[in-house]
Amino acid sequence: MPTTTPGEAPLIDPAELIADPYAVYARLRQAGPVHRIAGTDGLPAWVVTRYGDVRQALGDPRLSLDKRNALPGGYRGLALPPALEANLLNMDPPDHTRIRRLVAQAFTPRRIEQLRDPIRRTADELLDAIAPRGRADLIATYAAPLPITVICDLLGVPPQDRHDFRAWTDALVAPDPARPARAKEAVGSMLAFFTQLIADKRTRPADDLLSALIAVRDEEDRLSEDELMSLAFLILFAGYENTVHLIGNAALALLSHPDQLAALRADPGRMGGAVEELARYDGPAPLAIRRFPTEDVVIGGVTIPAGETVLLSLAAAHRDPDRFTDPDRLDLARDATGHLALGHGIHYCLGAPLARLETEIALAALLDRFPRLVLDVPQEELRRRPSIRARGLLVLPVRY
Numbered sequence: 142m143p144t145t146t147p148g149e150a151p152l153i154d155p156a157e158l159i160a161d162p163y164a165v166y167a168r169l170r171q172a173g174p175v176h177r178i179a180g181t182d183g184l185p186a187w188v189v190t191r192y193g194d195v196r197q198a199l200g201d202p203r204l205s206l207d208k209r210n211a212l213p214g215g216y217r218g219l220a221l222p223p224a225l226e227a228n229l230l231n232m233d234p235p236d237h238t239r240i241r242r243l244v245a246q247a248f249t250p251r252r253i254e255q256l257r258d259p260i261r262r263t264a265d266e267l268l269d270a271i272a273p274r275g276r277a278d279l280i281a282t283y284a285a286p287l288p289i290t291v292i293c294d295l296l297g298v299p300p301q302d303r304h305d306f307r308a309w310t311d312a313l314v315a316p317d318p319a320r321p322a323r324a325k326e327a328v329g330s331m332l333a334f335f336t337q338l339i340a341d342k343r344t345r346p347a348d349d350l351l352s353a354l355i356a357v358r359d360e361e362d363r364l365s366e367d368e369l370m371s372l373a374f375l376i377l378f379a380g381y382e383n384t385v386h387l388i389g390n391a392a393l394a395l396l397s398h399p400d401q402l403a404a405l406r407a408d409p410g411r412m413g414g415a416v417e418e419l420a421r422y423d424g425p426a427p428l429a430i431r432r433f434p435t436e437d438v439v440i441g442g443v444t445i446p447a448g449e450t451v452l453l454s455l456a457a458a459h460r461d462p463d464r465f466t467d468p469d470r471l472d473l474a475r476d477a478t479g480h481l482a483l484g485h486g487i488h489y490c491l492g493a494p495l496a497r498l499e500t501e502i503a504l505a506a507l508l509d510r511f512p513r514l515v516l517d518v519p520q521e522e523l524r525r526r527p528s529i530r531a532r533g534l535l536v537l538p539v540r541y
């Protein structure tokens with residue numbers, strides 16, 4: 142059995158996993174379909190690398206997202222307070238099914254479509270603001286503020302209450318080892334923020350997602366208060382965090398492939414397909430949420446014992462040559478459907494239509510506005526966030 146035992150881990154160098162996860166995962170995939178490695182917390186985890194196995198495992202009901210199915214002491218993730226912990230990405234059916242159904246009633250295609258014009262307006266305003274300067278960090282000035290505005294519009298956060306979500310989410314996703322208290326503080330700030338926001342929406346409901354979720358909770362009592370709070374938190378967190386870095390990674394992929402960029406500029410109608418390929422090529426989530434088998438499971442011929450941590454590598458799956466021809470090549474003309482960047486199965490991204498809409502509009506507005514957009518530093522100088530689960534750029538300097 143091709144295992145990499147904790148302590149040895151010869152195939153994985155954490156710094157390389159951040160700088161170039163695709164090289165690391167390619168080596169792992171070539172060495173075998175499933176590996177037991179030492180996770181970042183020092184505890185063992187199993188990494189699944191092939192597209193077919195990853196896709197099947199994403200849909201396997203024996204792989205639980207509920208931490209109570211982890212072996213005692215076998216998992217050491219960030220402990221959130223109960224009011225944030227009761228979220229969909231920690232849940233299995235039947236609770237998961239019940240909550241997903243309730244959100245679907247509030248998170249309707251109409252609500253997403255209503256965001257189309259505001260997204261374009263916000264994108265144009267952000268670009269107006271940086272246009273005179275001729276150069277900017279695209280993450281700080283565009284990729285980050287755009288999704289903040291969209292998610293606040295969606296949830297119904299009034300403009301004066303829009304906090305620095307970027308500082309909070311960064312503190313959770315890519316914690317600074319020198320400042321361990323920051324993640325805890327960020328959790329406290331988010332909890333206080335949502336407590337206040339939910340109280341405000343109860344007194345003054347509006348036509349927004351949070352008011353709709355509160356109505357579902359209060360009228361029919363089918364959602365606990367913790368579940369409501371956790372849902373708002375997850376939508377902010379998942380909806381914001383991933384979108385920033387899909388836009389950032391996609392912009393970098395385009396700028397570092399001028400021929401592909403030129404072809405897209407020549408035929409902007411291809412933007413929808415291009416976004417699918419960009420999500421496959423360098424998505425913001427190299428790993429799915431960790432899963433715990435409720436019984437021993439066999440994946441790729443390897444038995445994974447019940448309760449151990451399973452990491453499904455979306456990044457490895459997306460570069461599997463058995464599924465995508467010449468997978469390391471960005472090819473905006475390829476049919477990238479079937480990619481797993483938004484997940485698969487019952488936990489398939491709840492915000493997928495919004496994620497696509499937002500990314501398409503963000504890239505279209507950027508290319509429209511700046512016909513001569515280029516990178517402002519050599520590509521080798523770009524630095525990634527120090528996280529193996531959140532792939533994104535710290536800064537993306539561009540000139541236009």
Ligand code: HEM
Pocket residue numbers: 229230241375376379380381383384387424425426428429430431481482483484485487488489490491492493495496497500
């Ligand atoms: C570009 C952006 C996005 C990417 C790449 C992305 C990716 C994902 C992935 C991979 C999953 C499944 C995780 C797993 O099964 O392990 C997921 C789930 C989820 N996403 Fe997204 N997402 C994005 C944007 C959004 C947006 C905009 C929202 C909300 C407004 C959102 C809300 C959620 C929620 C609530 C779940 C959990 C669904 C469940 O457990 O049933 N995401 N996302």
